[in-house]
Amino acid sequence: MMNHTDPDPNTLLAMQRNLMASDRTLMAWIRTSLSLIGFGFTLAKVFQSLAEEHVFVRGPAGNVWSAEAVGMALLLLGVFALVAAIFDHRREVKQLRTAGLQRRFSLPSAVASLLAIVGCMGLLSVAMRH
Secondary structure, three states, X not given: OOOOOOOOHHHHHHHHHHHHHHHHHHHHHHHHHHHHHHHHHHHHHHHHHHHHOOOOOEOOOOOXXXXXXXXXXXXXXXXXXXXXXXXXXXXXXXXHHHOOOOOOOOHHHHHHHHHHHXXXXXXXXXXXXX
């Protein structure tokens, strides 16, 4: 069983650096997820304008790719990546807390959680239109 005494200052600083690295990784995933989501909406608009010109993009199986399907796929990928990153971040923070790091508010975690909720609402909005 672990001894829950306060860690020495060097260990505490190392844990704080690990926490900040975890926060930076989560922020990178936030940026990646937002890029996927934004790219999905951009591609959806491009596909929509192509369809208005009667130009259709076909997939490898010969099926026509709709704007909604492309947008939904990238939106889904962005939200899934963000949710997975949130769970990974929380696991890392839990390990650091077990080792003796004090609990603190995590702004990147709060932002990521809110964006994941907004992304899920976007997914529901797109899905409800079909």
